[in-house]
Structure formats: structure tokens, C-alpha cells
Amino acid sequence: MHIRIGTRGSKLALWQAYYVQEKLEKAGHTSEIVIIETKGDKILDVAISKIGSKGVFTEEIEAQLADGSIDIAVHSAKDMQSHLPEGFELIAFSEREQVNDVVVSHKKDFQFANQPMVIGTSSTRRIATLKHFYPEIETVDIRGNLQTRIKKMEEGLCDAILLAYAGVHRMGYHDKIAHTLSTEEFIPAVGQGSVAIEVHESLNQEKKDVIRFAINHKATENCLKAERAYLRYLEGGCSIPVYGLARISGTNIEMEAGIISLDGLERIALKLTDSIANAEQLGTLMAKQVLASGGDKILKEIKEQL
Numbered sequence: 001m002h003i004r005i006g007t008r009g010s011k012l013a014l015w016q017a018y019y020v021q022e023k024l025e026k027a028g029h030t031s032e033i034v035i036i037e038t039k040g041d042k043i044l045d046v047a048i049s050k051i052g053s054k055g056v057f058t059e060e061i062e063a064q065l066a067d068g069s070i071d072i073a074v075h076s077a078k079d080m081q082s083h084l085p086e087g088f089e090l091i092a093f094s095e096r097e098q099v100n101d102v103v104v105s106h107k108k109d110f111q112f113a114n115q116p117m118v119i120g121t122s123s124t125r126r127i128a129t130l131k132h133f134y135p136e137i138e139t140v141d142i143r144g145n146l147q148t149r150i151k152k153m154e155e156g157l158c159d160a161i162l163l164a165y166a167g168v169h170r171m172g173y174h175d176k177i178a179h180t181l182s183t184e185e186f187i188p189a190v191g192q193g194s195v196a197i198e199v200h201e202s203l204n205q206e207k208k209d210v211i212r213f214a215i216n217h218k219a220t221e222n223c224l225k226a227e228r229a230y231l232r233y234l235e236g237g238c239s240i241p242v243y244g245l246a247r248i249s250g251t252n253i254e255m256e257a258g259i260i261s262l263d264g265l266e267r268i269a270l271k272l273t274d275s276i277a278n279a280e281q282l283g284t285l286m287a288k289q290v291l292a293s294g295g296d297k298i299l300k301e302i303k304e305q306l
């Protein structure tokens with residue numbers, strides 16, 4: 001079968017598209033990559049929260065899925081909204097790689113610790129978590145793709161930056177990893193480390209099946225079902241510091257998730273377990289318990305502040 005793969009043109013997005021292409025090829029399918037520029041790629045100097053975060057990196061891609069110009073779109077799973085627009089669905093999740101956030105530094109003798117230093121990150125989740133566990137550390141806003149961020153750091157903006165291991169690994173910057181953050185403190189963003197395949201419901205079923213068979217990793221899919229159900233119930237957009245990580249343990253799924261106030265003072269992190277078959281219910285139950293444990297108040301405050 002021949003599959004047309006739509007993707008953004010950033011280096012990370014292209015890595016993901018080639019990764020999917022390779023998996024399709026191994027399963028005996030040919031494919032081509034179609035690069036699509038989105039509004040989010042064109043507007044570089046305005047904070048995403050100001051353009052309205054919904055769909056700025058996906059609208060143009062979804063238009064091509066809907067009219068059949070492309071068969072699938074490839075995304076970082078963690079960048080996908082918890083509610084997709086009507087008619088779109090995620091049909092596969094690639095095997096998740098190491099989920100941790102990492103500290104990347106250009107300084108040879110860099111030591112990550114709770115002592116004065118400047119760390120670059122624009123993620124509200126990472127900023128609040130640093131404030132909670134490492135109050136001595138100062139943060140500075142840093143934007144752009146990985147290459148741009150590393151350049152800004154080397155030019156002196158900060159001592160180190162916080163990134164997802166997955167992106168650092170995909171871009172080949174292992175040698176700059178100074179420290180791997182524990183998932184106990186830095187619970188990652190929902191979906192971190194997996195690549196998601198989006199289609200329009202009109203795509204023919206045989207193609208959907210073939211693509212799912214070539215790319216989907218069942219254990220990752222179950223974990224992401226729980227995590228995305230959690231995010232969906234909270235209606236947390238990407239600028240809200242909620243986190244959630246599910247892992248398979250035998251026939252069970254173990255989930256750790258919560259929310260943190262923007263100043264880092266109030267942090268909720270709960271653990272729940274259920275059987276794999278109840279992955280989605282587990283995510284929803286987690287959201288209800290996080291809200292009931294004070295998360296509702298934190299979420300309300302965050303929405304007022306952002």
C-alpha cells in the first residue's frame with residue numbers, strides 16, 4: 001500500500017515522519033512525506049498563548065487529512081490536544097522511549113543541584129516543578145526549536161535548559177545531557193516520548209488497519225489512553241502545568257498524575273492502579289481525585305492567572 005504522510009517541517013517533526021516511514025517500509029508499504037507549513041510555524045515572535053493555542057500547529061494539516069491529500073499526520077503525542085476536532089482520531093501510538101525530562105548544558109563541569117543558577121525553559125510545568133523542588137534556581141524564558149535553544153544557552157542566556165529526553169535523543173544531542181531528572185519529581189507531560197498518528201475518519205478502513213498494525217505499540221497505547229483521559233477530563237491545554245504518567249506492570253496499569261500551582265507552592269501527585277482493560281476509566285478517576293484533593297482550586301487559580 002502507498003501512504004502519504006503529512007508533517008510539519010521542523011527537524012523534530014521530520015525525524016518523526018522518517019521514523020514512521022521506516023516502520024511502514026518494514027511492514028512492506030511505500031510512502032511519501034508531505035511537508036505542511038502551519039500558522040504556528042509562520043508566527044515565531046508571538047507567544048502561542050496569545051495566538052490562541054487551539055490548532056495553530058495542526059489546522060492546515062487537518063485540512064489535508066480531511067480532503068484526502070494526505071492519509072496520515074505524524075505528531076509528538078504530547079503536543080496533541082486532548083479533544084480533537086470532530087472527525088479526527090488518533091489511530092496509533094509508537095513505542096514510548098525514555099519519558100524523562102533532562103538537563104542539557106554546554107558547560108563541561110555543570111552540576112544540577114538546588115543552588116543558584118539560571119535554567120532556560122518556557123514550560124509552565126517545568127518552571128513550577130523547579131520552583132517546588134529547587135527554589136534556589138532561577139528560570140528564564142527560552143523559545144524556538146532545540147537547535148535555537150542550545151545556541152541561546154551557549155551565547156550566555158542560561159547555564160542549562162530543561163528538555164524532554166525524547167527530543168534531545170532524536171536530534172542527537174546526547175553528549176550535552178548533564179543530568180536526567182527523576183520522574184518522581186518531574187512527572188512528564190501527558191504523551192511525552194511517543195509519536196501519534198492522526199487520521200480523518202473518512203480514511204478507508206483497510207488503510208487504517210495497515211497503518212495501525214505497522215506503528216501501534218499496544219502497551220504505549222494503553223498508557224496514553226489513561227493519560228489522555230486524565231487530560232481530557234481536566235481540559236488542560238498545553239500551558240497548564242498538569243502531568244501524568246502511566247506504566248504497565250503485569251496486567252495492571254499504574255498511573256501517577258497531578259497538577260502544580262504556577263508558583264510551585266502547591267503540588268498534587270497521586271498514584272492509582274487498575275487493570276489494563278480499565279485504562280480510560282483510570283485516567284478519568286485520577287482526574288476526579290486530583291480535583292477533589294485540591295486540584296480544582298489550583299486549576300481555577302491557574303486559569304485566572306494565564
Ligand SMILES: NCc1[nH]cc(CCC(=O)O)c1CC(=O)O
Nearest residue numbers: 076079163164166167192193194
Ligand atoms: N513541547 C515541545 C515538544 N514536543 C515534543 C517534544 C519532544 C518529544 C516528545 O516528548 O515526544 C518537545 C520538546 C520538549 O518538550 O523538550
